[in-house]
Amino acid sequence: MGFVYAQIRDESVPPAFQAIDARVSYDGVPVLDGVSTAIRAGETVAVLGPNGSGKSTLMRAMLGIVPLSSGEIRVHGAPLSRFRDWRRIGYVPQRLTAGGAVPATVREIVSSGQVAARRRLSLPTRADRAAVDEALAAVGLTDLARASVRELSGGQQQRVLIARALAGRPDTFVMDEPMAGVDHENQRALARTITRLRDQGSTVVLVLHELGPLEDVIGRSVVLESGRIVHDGAPPAPTGECARPGHEHQHPHPDPNDPDPRAAEPSSPADLMRLEVPGRD
Numbered sequence: 001m002g003f004v005y006a007q008i009r010d011e012s013v014p015p016a017f018q019a020i021d022a023r024v025s026y027d028g029v030p031v032l033d034g035v036s037t038a039i040r041a042g043e044t045v046a047v048l049g050p051n052g053s054g055k056s057t058l059m060r061a062m063l064g065i066v067p068l069s070s071g072e073i074r075v076h077g078a079p080l081s082r083f084r085d086w087r088r089i090g091y092v093p094q095r096l097t098a099g100g101a102v103p104a105t106v107r108e109i110v111s112s113g114q115v116a117a118r119r120r121l122s123l124p125t126r127a128d129r130a131a132v133d134e135a136l137a138a139v140g141l142t143d144l145a146r147a148s149v150r151e152l153s154g155g156q157q158q159r160v161l162i163a164r165a166l167a168g169r170p171d172t173f174v175m176d177e178p179m180a181g182v183d184h185e186n187q188r189a190l191a192r193t194i195t196r197l198r199d200q201g202s203t204v205v206l207v208l209h210e211l212g213p214l215e216d217v218i219g220r221s222v223v224l225e226s227g228r229i230v231h232d233g234a235p236p237a238p239t240g241e242c243a244r245p246g247h248e249h250q251h252p253h254p255d256p257n258d259p260d261p262r263a264a265e266p267s268s269p270a271d272l273m274r275l276e277v278p279g280r281d
């Protein structure tokens with residue numbers, strides 16, 4: 001723990017992510033409206049806010065998946081366009097729509113999280129396989145390793161995506177609603193995993209609708225409203241604050257398998273890999 005806090009305080013370590021007056025528009029409509037924030041290495045930060053406030057867009061902009069109309073993103077000290085060390089980043093996208101033609105198994109999808117980190121043409125090592133086993137165990141999917149992801153429930157598919165990010169052994173995680181559709185028991189397991197990542201010094205940025213079992217893990221919350229940061233600091237108090245997510249909050253995607261025309265539909269390990277390593281060329 002001492003190491004973690006020393007790292008957070010150490011000004012010589014660049015922020016894991018830095019947004020400087022970041023703006024994103026869709027069809028001329030501003031969705032991020034001048035966001036400036038820094039996620040320090042080793043921090044565990046929740047991004048909260050009402051539906052449509054720009055949370056996912058901020059995550060995707062930080063990873064270069066959506067372009068800025070103006071402003072700047074820096075990742076581990078480098079401008080996004082020059083950042084190359086994507087193996088350091090584990091991305092859990094909002095959800096998986098696993099209806100594609102390739103009947104990938106749970107283990108295959110989880111193993112795809114290691115492709116970015118593996119040396120060209122090299123096969124998985126024993127350590128790689130152990131990391132996949134560990135990631136599957138961390139999300140409670142060991143028994144389903146050989147199942148096709150298409151057979152899984154939305155919450156189980158969400159856990160596959162989390163395991164895929166863990167398997168690559170990154171030190172920086174971006175998780176977009178990792179708890180969505182996940183039952184309480186597995187939410188608590190995920191909270192334990194995130195606590196462990198934090199204690200190891202990993203950086204974790206999560207989009208959440210409510211803190212739930214993560215309440216004790218989250219040290220800082222950034223609340224967005226209409227594409228702007230309206231709160232940045234200690235998580236909002238449980239009651240009486242409009243910034244608190246959950247109240248008047250309608251989740252727009254109650255069924256994780258319900259196709260969303262906005263979403264990419266990753267259907268193969270290769271497609272999932274592209275989600276994992278945005279911005280590579």
Ligand SMILES: Nc1ncnc2c1ncn2[C@@H]1O[C@H](COP(=O)(O)OP(=O)(O)OP(=O)(O)O)[C@@H](O)[C@H]1O
Pocket residue numbers: 026027031049050051052053054055056057058252262
């Ligand atoms: N690819 C896209 N094309 C057009 N508009 C988009 C696109 N992605 C998001 N939007 C719009 O941008 C706004 C912000 O969306 P975003 O998904 O970032 O919000 P959010 O805070 O993550 O919402 P939620 O809690 O519902 O997931 C919304 O109005 C949304 O409809």
